[in-house]
Amino acid sequence: MSNNEPPEHLHLLSSFEAGWEGLNLLYEIEPADEMPEIYMGQHFIVIALDNFRASYMLNESWQQVDYAKGDIAIIPASQPFPRTQIDREVPLVELFLEPAIFNRVACESVDADNIEIVPQWHIRDPLIQHMGLALKAELEASGADSRLYVESMATALSVHLLRRYSARQQQIKNYTGGLPKYRLREAVNYINEHLDHNLTLAEVAASVQMSPHYFASLFKQSTGLTPHQYVMKCRIDKAKQLLHIRELTLVEICHQVGFQSQSHFTRVFREHTKTTPKVYRDAL
16 A cells, blocks of 8 residues: 555445435444544544554644443544544444434433533443444344434434533433323324335424424333334234235235335344244244
8 A cells, every 4th residue: 555545444334325314334444554634524433343552643642542342432523533543453333423413302302502522532331332233233134224223223322422421411301291192193193104115213203293302202101112113013013914915925015014125024023923924924
């Protein structure tokens, strides 16, 4: 590699081609090299999947940080990611959270604008680590079918960042009481009428004139399930009904209940019923 060529980053998995909105994920092999300062434009979270040393140019001097597997760095969208040297090749999971999502959740949760996230160069946060690995597994298994799940995770991640890493201690609102019965009925009807669509949290919340975060909080109180979990349950319930219609192929049923890939449909069906759609149909 010449001195003028940027180091090669081996991208093993990326959500940017899967249509995720608000929150994206990159799983890559970070090379042992130096990277220039760069503005991300999003809240940037790095999860180390192995040990390495990073040297950051901060306040005009190099500062070294030794990372172990599971360690995390958080760089807010308002700040550049500094010039960085990495001492060895290392696998990383990187999360990119849109400021608009964070700001919307902040406005709903604390009635405040311009909440600042404090940079964190070296922390342990089991919840963020779990979220990152869960999103990676969801992208590997589901791809473009993950939009509703990702929106829910973006909201949960925003609340966690707000609670733990904002510049001022925030008192997060607790929404209680669940949805009014008529709004719950409207939301459930909308979900069931659009199961063949790639539903989003924003879309379902808009059907009952509510914000996504507020809706998701009250919906779970009313049903005991997150919107994503409820939609998956409805899809599998409908699939079981359609499996009685022998004229329909498994691929047709897969698409009629909103799955874009048969492998994802089979995986979720097995999670809910302990068997595959084909075995379920054969036993009818």
